[in-house]
Amino acid sequence: MLTIDQKLRLLRRAGVVVPAPPPVDGAWSPAGDQQNVCQTVAWEQQVDGLFTQHAVERAVRALEQARVSVQFGAQAACATAGGAPPGDVVPASPLLQLQ
Structure with missing residues (x-):
């Protein structure tokens, strides 16, 4: 599990605008x-919500890239083999159909 500092660092590195931490009042009172x-x-x-959203968006992008890669590979295999259309060669995985 990541700490808040680690999540902040990752979010900032990814270009996500994060809210400023709440100001700490110097005078102590109950x-x-x-x-x-x-406030903290x-x-x-x-920050946790932003990080969760960022992680989900990254996962969706990775799945989409994998789907496109599989489709492209199937199309290339069919083109070189002269076989069936790509839709008939590689059925879509239910895991890739998140949308």
């Missing part, structure tokens, strides 16, 4: 401390 904790938890949840 009410202020509770507010800081709540909300911020971490935002």
Whole structure:
């Protein structure tokens, strides 16, 4: 499991705009401390949501690239062999039909 810092680093490297962390109030008080904790938890949840969205988008892109690669390979094999149309050669995997 990745830490918030690791997720932030990966998101920034990917060009995702991440929210700034909440300001930390220098003066300590029970009410202020509770507010800081709540703001920090909300911020971490935002970062987690952005990271989850980023991971899903990457997975979808990878699956799409794999699908295109399989299709292209099937078309190339049919073209060189003079066989059946590509749709008849390689049935689409249910895992690749996410959309």
